[in-house]
Amino acid sequence: MTLPADLGRPTGPFAASAGLPAPSFHRHFDDLEAAALAAYGRALAWLRAVLVPLLGPADLAWPIRVRAVVGGALGLLANHPDLTHLRASEFPRSGAAAPSRHQAVVDQLAAVLRVGRAECAWGAQLPADSERIAIGGVLWMPGHRARRGEGGRLPALAPEVVYLLLVPCLDIADADRVILDQRPSPAASALGR
């Protein structure tokens, strides 16, 4: 999905690029911003459906679950560069609703990551927004690398992404051990990854 440079333009050419006449487009969306929001929502739903099973059973150690989801997500994004393009390039400029929509996703993921704080001796002392900062950075990285022409190599970012997510709540040596342990998580094994 590539939005026109001037988002105020008529939607006809955009609809045509999708193989639709403009009236068909407007039967579904008021404008390009609405279409971008819907595409973003659809992409998120798909990612969630694929990635949540990778979390595995709830009694699995949280660092292992984090590692499994990060590996799965980076692999998916490497195979679907259109998703990274939508998230990093098109969605941010699609309209006024984009920032809050993105931040809602950051909040949801940060809430999941917060489980690590509860198991950490110094969790209560960490900055209140540690998880939000980490998640925000993680979501930004694929776009940064993709624009450098390295979209196909996103899985190589996994160690740093996992480290960033673990290290506020995990001892550095323990975070290293999680990263260096190449064995797939039980959930990933069950899914044939």
Added chain:
Amino acid sequence: MSLSSGVPSPPLKGLPSGPSASLAAGFPAASFTRLPIGRNQFPREVLDQHHRNRVLIGAVASLAECGYRDASVERLIVAAGVSRHTFYAHFPDKEACYLAAYDRAVEWLEQEATAALAGADGWADKVGTAVESTLVLLAANPGVARLAAAEILCIGPAGQARRRTLVDRLIPVMCLGPAERPASAVSTPRLELALLSGVFSMVDREVSGGRGERLAELAPDLTEFLLLPYLGPAKARRVARRRPVPGR
């Protein structure tokens, strides 16, 4: 007219005396005042520079009131107090103007951070000083904050490239830290990219959420986050909390 910021905008008593003086005067400190009587005494290039500065400041000022998408050339020239002809003499369109304003704003922030570093001791303290200097300035200048932290991503591919370039320029500074970082499985500069991306995204979040004036209060948290992988939680916290929280 001012930038409605906490940074004082002294009236321009005269024009800058040299090509670097207007820049050295600082971005928001430049003035909207008309040229003094006897304007013909000033060389053409000096007048051009003055007009260009006014357009850039007008661009930032209008951004404090509305987002990039709603910031028209019409609104911008009203804020700048220049004619449409003057605007188009300097910039082909709105996008070029805002990209130039962004470049100037970043240059100003970097100059101020560099000046603040003179009093810092050691890498970790320098990281904290640079973060604090930048956030204090952004908190006091809503238009600059909005342009640098949130709207630049809305300007399209060129704006997004500006952000990536800035992050890439900061990565080597953060890479000076691994001497203090315990041996680890993760590599530089990817870890630094991840850390800086997190900090930028948090600043974007606060500005786009209308909390830009409280950015300075975030300085200790963001500093602690940046230092954590290098110093560990206890030391990172100690270094980040050494200074009083700005704005409190």
